[in-house]
Amino acid sequence: MDSYSATLLRMPQLRSEVETQPDKFRMLTGERPTGPLHLGHLFGSILERVSLQNRGVETFIVLADYQVITDRDTSANVKNNVREAIMDYVSAGIDPTQTTIFTHSAVPALNQLLLPFLSLVSDSELRRNPTVKSELAASERPLSGLLLTYPVHQAADILFCKGNLVPVGKDNLPHVEITRTIARRFNERYGGVFREPEAMLTQTPELPGLDGRKMSKSYGNAIALGMSADETAAVIRKTQTDSQRQITFAPERRPGVSALLATAAVCTGAEPEDIASEVGESGAGALKSLATEAVNEYLADHRARRRELESDPTTVDRILADGNERANVIADATLAEVRAAMGMDY
Template identity: 70%
Template sequence: MTPISTPGFAAALARSEAVTREVELRPERFRVLTGERPTGPLHLGHYFGSIAERARLQRLGVDVFLVLADYQVITDREGTGNIRENVHGAVLDYLAAGMDPEQTTIFTHSAVPALNQLLLPFLSLMSEAELHRNPTVKAELQASGRALSGLLLTYPVHQAADILFCGGNLVPVGKDNLPHVEATRLIARRFNERYEPIFREPEALLTRSPEVPGLDGRKMSKSYGNAIALGASADETAALIRGVATDSRREITFDPGARPGVSALLSTAALCTDRTPEEIAAEVGGGGSAALKALTTEAVNEFLAPHRERRARIAADPGTVREVLRRGNERANEIAEVTLDRVRSAMGMSY
């Protein structure tokens, strides 16, 4: 087998910048596959980290596929939790953020059987050693504190199937997820060489989205309980911010290493007001943590108010989410069946 060779970050960034220019000029040539595991409510980190970029690509005219990877919830968990609520909440947030189901296909992983059938031939194209070397698998395993499941070990192959089944040729990712795109390119290349050329090798679109810290200074994460949910009320947001652990120093300064709580609040307020943390710190000055929390609460609630208003309006019709998923799943199934038929034919399995 051809070995995996993750490109250097500088080379990947240069290629991503070239692809960005191509997307601006010829958006109709690109199909994006992106999405997330519905393990909890979407939060401010999702908005700045990925949702805003998806909406931008949609506005350019790129064909966007958004997968809610419900099967992948159990890669590192013993159960599915509130998965139905999480899926429906994510669709509401997508719609409120401007994702248009007439332009963007929103679907659930479990609703597309032909997509999941691609796992078997794709798994045959990866060695066990290659799966173990994937840094995302290592990171997820460490974070979970559980034994390595077969589903987590094969996580990169699941993602390859998500991308390749729909002909995705553009994948927005952060630096840490570059190995997933490289694994997908490798699977596509090996299949094309072994059988016949069916799959395009996708390009990574490195996002320059700011990293949104959680309210405790760590990465904003549903599992850490430090995230501001997009669908939370203004009062819930205020209570969450009031509970942030800061320190006793009156003078507010931006120092993520020494003052994680204070700095996280400054970063959050800065993102929501399109300013720098240092500017916010200078404004609060000697007002202390109480003043900083009040400012941050106002900034977040003011920023999210239009999103929450649109979300509530959409949620008032419970049939909207069901219809969006029905149509998205229908389109995804049609495409997946065609892809699977082509794979079977290439492998000599059309009987």
């Protein structure tokens, strides 16, 4: 049985355990601060984090600033992107008194775990990782050492806090698998220090961008959470549709129309096919108006909370400072355990 099938088989029992015994779990999740968070982030991961946090699962969110430079030549705007992400997390329901929000660069002990962890994996294992393989195939320049070791850095993210629950989509399952491998090999070589984390497959389908492709800042097809209502209307108005007046949900044949239907659907809780029937022969203009209203209504409270944070930047500074402090305490303790297990606690 492959790892995906085995994980899928485990999901009902794992979700039941999370529901009934949330204090057994410590969850690590996060993203690279490469740009504004958008609706895809909200529905794809942030709302599930909020749900798990509210059930009582101890939660850590890493803003992986060091990983920004794995595949790009600049760290420009990272500081602003980190602040923007924190505002969106809190506006969406993340409680910084329950959830530790931190950045890579502020936790030296976490990054020190890379050294012993790198000794536990081979070059060929790293190159088989889907993220590394796809980047190597797509890029015309040599693979950087940082990108090659990207899966090990993610393992350090998870294991520094003894995380044992990692929400991921199917495509990111290999990252959890290599983390489990590193934890197991370290324990076999030096003694039991780490728990092998489990992947929890996210249940939310990927929300397409407004052109039908994956929602991404680089494609210019995303609705950023920090947009105003007018900016949202302008982005939706520019969405390329087609000349057919009858609105139907057909993602392959009508990507723009179908993306608008999918966006309106996640914001209203309706099915895209039902929204298509509602719009009927009123055409793309009516669909765009409906989608704009749905998004703006859904994000109204989020935006109101975000404006409060924008007017009080010291709150964001305090949230990050507190999160970094908590993460450092935990990382220092874990690194001390690792050194002791390796006989390097001088």
